Amino acid sequence: MSNPNLVYAQRHYESAIDCFEKGQYNKAIQQINKAIQNAPMNPDMHATKGVFLQRMNNIEQAEKAYTEALKLYEGHSFTRFNLGIIRMQEGHPTEAIQEWKTVLENNPTDVEALFNIGVALVHLNQRKEAINFFMRIIEIDKKYALAYQNLAVIYRDHSDFDNARFYFNKLKEVDSTYSEASEIEIENCNRLEAKEKESLKDAIGTSSNSLSDLMLDDSEYSNALLAIVEERFDEAMQIAEKMLETSPNDDQAYIVKGQAQRGLGKPHAAIATFTHMLSKNPRSTEAMYNLGEIFQSLGQLEKALEYFERLIECDPEHSIALQNIQEIREKLPHRRL
Secondary structure (H helix, E strand, O other): OOOHHHHHHHHHHHHHHHHHHOOOHHHHHHHHHHHHHHOOOOHHHHHHHHHHHHHOOOHHHHHHHHHHHHHHOOOOHHHHHHHHHHHHHOOOHHHHHHHHHHHHHHOOOOHHHHHHHHHHHHHOOOHHHHHHHHHHHHHHOOOOHHHHHHHHHHHHHOOOHHHHHHHHHHHHHHOHHHHHHHHHHHHHHHHHHHHHHHHHHHHHHHHHHHHOOOOOOHHHHHHHHHHHHOOOHHHHHHHHHHHHHHOOOOHHHHHHHHHHHHHOOOHHHHHHHHHHHHHHOOOOHHHHHHHHHHHHHOOOHHHHHHHHHHHHHHOOOOHHHHHHHHHHHHHOOOOOO
16 A cells, blocks of 8 residues: 555645746745655655755755755765756856766766766866866767867867867767857867967067077077977977076077977967066067967957057067957957057
8 A cells, every 4th residue: 555645745746846847936845845744755855845946046945955865865866966066156166076976976877967077177177187078978979969069169279170170070960050150160270270370480480580689509499490380399399398408598498388389289388388488588579479379369368468468568560469459459349448
């Protein structure tokens, strides 16, 4: 014979769901409370109440409901998943990841938990780790479009344009609704790649012009520049490191190092190199130029504009910087000058 309390609990539970779907939130809470009264040891009831409250933006009470669910079953995946969302919204991605990892302990193929962890890792700037989670999703579900989209964006932002184009193309294949957006992004990758190569050549030209003025032995430096032009960035990096071993304050070596890092798809490492160079020589137009170019390629236009404007203060006739300033200002029409 069925337990009448459980029967009543199920009826109230179903009524609560129905009320909530109709937007009758107060009635939904009343019904789920009655369900809990009849089945207080059922974690699903408490978790459902948490969902109602969370969607009503009553986060404090939602957490209390989720806590009750976890008291009954610590590994309750539904509760852990939603607590992860709350932690993420509160700006605590590390805590959110821990909640979602608990979900994966119960179900290693939960693609939603995997995806959320990937997104949280991107927020933490741990993009290499994020890539692993998005790749795991594709292994489980080859049609999961958002995994391809996030992989493409990560590679694009790291100037790995070949991989970016590959995943934007895959995105089109798995979901045709992304076709137009993917085509735009692929064109954007082509434009950014061409611009980076052109900027690299311009920077190399600027560096070459100042080489004789600095009276440097140009054999190693010329080899480094040639390696960069031919996109042998690992070799250029090795030469730069060797130059810095013998001459730790060699600006030209820092330029080569930064350009090589950028060519290797490590824009943030290049930023650190050129920032260090600028700290040693606050009027280094080459450091300013390269920082401006990198931030512009990353879409951080305000930062890019800052460095190009600093460059113009030192070299008012720098034509490329002037052109970049005009281009950025057109994209930032509401900037207070």
